[in-house]
Amino acid sequence: MVHLPELLVNMRPMNNAIGLFLVFAILVAVVLVTNWQEKTGKKLSDYKWYNYGKWIVLSIIIFSVVVTVLLAMYGAAQL
Numbered sequence: 001m002v003h004l005p006e007l008l009v010n011m012r013p014m015n016n017a018i019g020l021f022l023v024f025a026i027l028v029a030v031v032l033v034t035n036w037q038e039k040t041g042k043k044l045s046d047y048k049w050y051n052y053g054k055w056i057v058l059s060i061i062i063f064s065v066v067v068t069v070l071l072a073m074y075g076a077a078q079l
Contacts, residue, residue: 037043044050
């Protein structure tokens with residue numbers, strides 16, 4: 001049986017790779033969107049699908065933070 005600390009230690013390189021990929025993907029997306037906005041003269045906020053997507057992403061992030069805090073409090077209470 002694998003204990004949790006061993007699992008976390010073994011996952012660190014993968015977490016670093018995922019984090020680097022996400023940072024790189026976000027930077028590329030920002031550059032592409034900025035270039036597109038400059039070429040077309042339009043802004044993403046002009047589109048309804050962007051506003052809906054923004055609220056969906058923000059909701060997921062807020063939900064993730066709340067769940068993480070609740071799980072941390074539950075874990076601390078179990079000690």
